[in-house]
Amino acid sequence: MEKLIIATRASDLALWQAYHVKERIEKSFPGIKVELNKITSRGDKILDKPLALVGGKGHFTKELEDEMLAGNAHLAVHSLKDVPTYIPEGLELAAITQRQDQSDVFLSHRYHGLEELPQGAVVGTTSLRRRMQLLQKRPDLTIKDLRGNVNTRLRKLKEGEYDAIILAYIGLHRLDLLKDIPCVQKLDFMIPPMGQAALGIEIVSSNDKVREIAMTLNDEDSFLCTKLERDFISKIGAGCSAPVAANAVIKEDTVTIKSMLGYPDGTHIMQEELSAPLLECDGLGNCLAEQMIAKGALEILSKAEKIAFKEEMPQRL
Secondary structure (H helix, E strand, C coil): CCEEEEEEECCHHHHHHHHHHHHHHHHHCCCCEEEEEEECCHHHHCCCCCHHHHCCCCCCCHHHHHHHHCCCCCEEEEEHHHCCCCCCCCEEEEEECCCCCCCEEEEECCCCCHHHCCCCCEEECCCHHHHHHHHHHCCCCEEECCCCCHHHHHHHHHCCCCCEEEEEHHHHHHCCCHHHCCEEEECCCCCCCCCCCCEEEEEECCCHHHHHHHHCCCCHHHHHHHHHHHHHHHHHCCCCCCCEEEEEEEECCEEEEEEEECCCCCCCCEEEEEEEEHHHCCCHHHHHHHHHHHCCHHHHHHHHHHHCCCCCHHHHC
């Protein structure tokens, strides 16, 4: 194999991730030339409404998968949190890179932390998961939709459209953007979404050489933890935009997965966790989902979808 083509979104963060993977592959396989196939995904095009209102799944992955299935790319680099639990036939999620800092971070030009925000302050986020956890802690806040790439979101914050916004720490760190924001606070109370801060390497299943290349990028602990999270999300039937948090961690020889779901307004919260020895944890994500389903999780999620962004739906749809 002389050339390998990586499918990637064309956003700054996606390109950083793709170039990072490109460099690693070229270092491990110096005889292979790596090229990028830059694609604008549906999720990057739809900026006038929250993705939770658009319907469907794979807003940031489908076009990349189509390119692989058409023979125009050998593998795709995704932010794992954007990858649906269903993978199309002919493709597979072969490797997960080592997961880094999974924190959600509070950003502001006026207030040093969440606790300093005055009553009714406007906070920007499109994530129903973040909205749910913010309003559980601060029900007095006004949550306003926030779309666009990272730089667009930061510009809106700087221009005063929001008192604060919430983003993933890792993207800001990778693009070296934190230095430009005067007030930064990691929100340790927030449970991350499935797959946050890991890259998913999706490949064409029939290409054994590409699988060999992808496996050099894989981190076993990250693969295990994110698999449990994805098992949970799949079992409970939640999409990438649902108000659901799921996070698995390994500490010594024990794996713990915890989850939280509820209404986007911060009410009707259900929070559970399960632990198991590392060698016996294979079904932990499914077990946690079954435990929460038995307590009414599906009914909560069904209602949550109906009330999500309901104040924005008349003028947006």
